[in-house]
Amino acid sequence: MPEHEGLMRIFWPTDLPRSDLRGVVVGWRNSALDVVVVAILEEVEPRNVDSALKIGTLFRSAPFPVNRIYELCGQPSMHVLGVSNVSESVQVDSSWVRVTTGPGYKTPLVTCPRASSIQVVWFERPQPGRMQYISLNPIALALDDKHGDLRLEPQDGLEEEEEKQERLKKEKQQKLVEKVKLHSIVKRVPSAKEKALPKIVNQMNWAWELEQLLQKNVSRIGTRPKRSLSVSERVVESATTMRDIALFWIWEMVTLYLWPIVTRGFVLALMSHRIAAEMFLTVLEWRPRPRGAALKDISATAQQVEIRLQQFCYWPMQYVTLRQRKNDWESVTTSHPDYIRFYNSLWLVANDVIIGMALGSYIIDNANWVADQISLILTKFTVEALQRSISWLMGWPAGLKLNKELAVFLGDLFLWVIDYWSSCIATLRPALPQIILFIGFSSFAGASMPIALLSDLLSILTVHIYSFYLASARIYHWQLNILISLFHLFRGKKHNVLRNRIDSCDYDLDQLLVGTILFTLLFFLLPTVVVFYLNFAFARMIIISIKAVFDTLLSCLNHFPLFALMLRVKDPRRLPGGIRFELRDTQEHRPAIDSSLPERTISLIYLKPIPLSFRAMFHQYFQMASRIRKHYLSPRVLLCLLTGKFVPPINRKNLYSLQYSMLPARRAGIMEMWEAVNSLPPRKRRAAPVMIPALANGNGHLNGNGRRYGGYGRRGYG
């Protein structure tokens, strides 16, 4: 045998029961020397186990199709892998392993005659009932939806620039990756053993459930003495049968008459709500122009309502997916992320409503006080502070000698508009308590509602600042542009629009004279315009940052990974983030007893799951934060501010990236939902208890489990 075939790899569950009875090791054989141990069947003959595995006796009374096991574990059948606690004198197949184990051994001793070196990988079996599993890649908390990018398409030129830079960076990176690939001279073809890892991970996930099944059926192997039930056991058995019949009858009544009516009524109510939701969503998503802004792009409230409606549309679909999980083996792990997402969104909505109730009852109780405070803040900050700062600018602010006439003109203009606006607010003031009451009642739909409403209210009530900012920015921008072109004239040059460059130009004397005079005039007027512009730009930036705080609050309330965090604390194995290996020292495990055997090298490796890192949980948040940072803290924005160009507020669709990690980009239609809801399997009817073959063999359903380990010894088997 060539040397390189001599490596044997055994995956062994650490939590297999250790007993010193002789047994047969059963599991998956991925290649000749690559095995995954599933169970040790005690006190049976290897020959019998082999035939039982072939004809499927060991999978009798499986709750779900057995083929599914083979399909997911990637092997056509299970095999006998070796024997445990059998004396050396017994001849076994050379590829079988010999295991010595027992309650006294910390770890079982594994030998294999055919292997020159052995890798024993211990792993702790994940409990499928508790939804634990092992995975090579971190669990994806975000919905992996390929269509998600469609709606994130750029809608205006500015975004395109950012996206373009990102795309260029990616392309450059891709080129580098291709170059690095050229460095590898030898292209290796991975061997079967190396490719088996994903399969093995699945087999490890199945190990627990399969062992339960095998141990349940082990009594069917070979012939065993039948023992009739004693009198007391018969009494117990008939009593339980009696109880089961009564329960069965009640259950039948409920499932036959009551249950269908209740479900049908519920489904109809759900569908009518779904139709109403569809109508609302159509209104919210309606765009007057093909690329124009829909209502949800403008208003935070509309977006919040849209998120809730979308969630409402998605929940039934998610629930149907999760119900289908019940019709399969527990070890199938594909729907676990769905489960986490579903309950996360449910929990967030419940939390939102709870917080909203507290907030709402407070607001309603103190509506007048809250309204007073808000009107006070409004007049203090959006009217009086502005008026004061404008009058300060109209004098000589900070010793700056501005142009008095221009400053007075601009100041009077703005003050006049503010006066008009404050009279508008004064007419609004009597209605403010009603508005506050409305916000208070809306918060029973969740705390996110009043926050979104406040955000919108803020935009509406500061619309004058927004217009001041626009007007002063426009004036400043014009003046700067005129100054630049006059400066070119001053130097005897001009901007050639056709070639987009600076050309020299012969101006006449009168042209030069008028231009220079105008340049001086405008240049001396510039500081006055700058201070007004800076004043309003500053106010605008403050409002934008307040709205950013509101948006952050909203995104926390809507998308915080609360359920995942709770799971991470409660049971980290439900959130796998990969695997890691630990090399253990073999000296302590090397026993003195097999000194007669040729020296074989064994390495002990522990396979442990890594829980998902907190960083990965908040990945979406980091992404959104970096988007916001890129938008507002970029040199481009600074340049816009300096030259008086309009700084666009961040597009709401950038905040959607979080939403699309939780919701599908395309919601399921009404008919799809109708079909899905009706496709739910009817409630499983319990098997009638009289069908249990109570006396067919001594090891029926009722007490099979309890006898599994203790029973054989008592019968003096083997």
Added chain:
Amino acid sequence: MLTTSPHLHIRRPSPTTAEFTVTTRPQMTFSLRLLLAVVFLVRFFLGSSVLLLLYFKWTQSPYATPLTIPPDNPPPLLSTTTLLLALDSLLASPAGHLLSDFSARMPVYALLPPCLVALYLCLHRIHTTESLLVLRGLGIQTSSTGGTFLAGTATRFIPTEKICDVLINEAFKDFEVRYYLIVVVDGEEDLVVVFPRLLPGRRIVEAVWRGVRGCLYEGERVTNGVKA
């Protein structure tokens, strides 16, 4: 004295499995153990006194609610009330007086940054250990201890199937050329640097590279230094 320059340990229970560990932890001698114990005690003392200082500052602030002691029945042993009572009795001791006087005199903005720095120093790991585990047929795993005791060991497992190549690269860092071991992973943009924090010298990196090449793949040429 507490640390040495990075040196290599190889653990190889079988020719198909090897662990290369690069660490700054020196050989453990009695005097070194003693020194480490002293350092640990000093850091423990410093850390707890910094925490106490912050707690005292908190009790002096207007936000803290004064502790209400139940009149006669003592609280159960394992409860926050017992802990707070013990802290209060500490506050009454002479050392506690010293600390609370100090915290009363210092404003918050002057107190907080040095305290945070001190806490970081207390939690800072003295030794850095980074390792590379090579398992034939499975893959390789890099691991690296975190900078503080709060951060655990970060591990990264790369299945053999995904490994394009393992190679030594060179890069300029300050005014020297550093050789470092990298793993090229299929379908990933970034290269995985082995021993990223220590970046050991070329001798060590080369030894590890030979070891990895000899251990990872079946039937690969084995250079003579490795099989020994």
